[in-house]
Amino acid sequence: MPSPAIKICGLKTAEALDAAVKARADYVGFVFFPPSPRHLPLADAAELAARADGKVKRVALMVDPDDAAISEILSAVHLDALQLHGKETPERSAQIRARFGLPVWKALSVASPEDVARAGSYAGAANLVLFDAKTPKNALPGGMGLSFDWKLVANWNGPLAWGLAGGLTPDNVGEAIRLTGTPLVDTSSGVESAPGVKDTGRIARFCAAVRAA
Numbered sequence: 001m002p003s004p005a006i007k008i009c010g011l012k013t014a015e016a017l018d019a020a021v022k023a024r025a026d027y028v029g030f031v032f033f034p035p036s037p038r039h040l041p042l043a044d045a046a047e048l049a050a051r052a053d054g055k056v057k058r059v060a061l062m063v064d065p066d067d068a069a070i071s072e073i074l075s076a077v078h079l080d081a082l083q084l085h086g087k088e089t090p091e092r093s094a095q096i097r098a099r100f101g102l103p104v105w106k107a108l109s110v111a112s113p114e115d116v117a118r119a120g121s122y123a124g125a126a127n128l129v130l131f132d133a134k135t136p137k138n139a140l141p142g143g144m145g146l147s148f149d150w151k152l153v154a155n156w157n158g159p160l161a162w163g164l165a166g167g168l169t170p171d172n173v174g175e176a177i178r179l180t181g182t183p184l185v186d187t188s189s190g191v192e193s194a195p196g197v198k199d200t201g202r203i204a205r206f207c208a209a210v211r212a213a
Contacts, residue, residue, distance in 0.1 A: 003211045004177055007163070008203055009061060010038030010188040016198035017048050021055045023207035028052055029059045029083065029188070032073055037196030038188065042076040049077045059083050059105065070100060081105055083130070094125035103127040107165065109134035110148045116156065123159035130186060131156075133166030147172075155181045170205035174213040185210055 008020040009029030020028050030045045031038040040048070049058050057080040060073055064086030073079070083105040084093060097104040106126040108119055111134040119129040133148040147167030156162055163184030168176055173185055189195065191202040 005184040007186040019200035019203045023204045027057045031061045033063045045077045090125040128161040150179045177213040
């Protein structure tokens with residue numbers, strides 16, 4: 001089995017981006033959500049995206065964005081995919097994919113088998129579903145270091161591509177891969193020394209642990 005693809009999300013600095021590239025991550029994520037400690041102003045995101053060009057694929061994380069917000073981001077930042085991390089329906093996901101012509105990833109909060117079953121409704125509306133941990137009410141929708149029962153998505157064989165997120169760290173990602181067979185892993189807080197502060201050593205360790213699993 002090939003190693004899962006790797007996404008390092010919530011990058012804010014050139015140092016962190018360079019560490020992800022050096023560790024051979026497949027994707028980097030830029031967060032466009034002001035309440036998050038990982039939120040990036042457009043000018044900073046444009047610089048990082050240009051630095052990443054040709055080295056790693058770039059994903060924008062947004063929460064319930066309207067078309068105007070997406071257009072503003074895409075006019076400033078070169079991106080390879082859009083990740084929807086709010087309450088976007090399959091219909092809204094399909095609209096975004098059709099209008100903006102980029103692959104769409106839909107993050108889904110998981111706490112029960114019913115949450116996992118919901119992923120099938122995004123077939124044809126998203127290119128990939130990302131199973132993430134459900135966060136407490138009124139909390140941020142992700143990036144809180146929470147995980148869920150990985151057995152809920154073990155060897156998921158749904159109608160579209162998928163990945164695993166939520167509380168993944170250099171120390172537990174190997175176990176997560178072995179339990180789930182996930183084709184993609186996504187980490188943010190798991191490679192940080194403080195909220196929004198990426199640790200280059202942890203990025204390297206995370207990517208190495210994925211390949212060793």
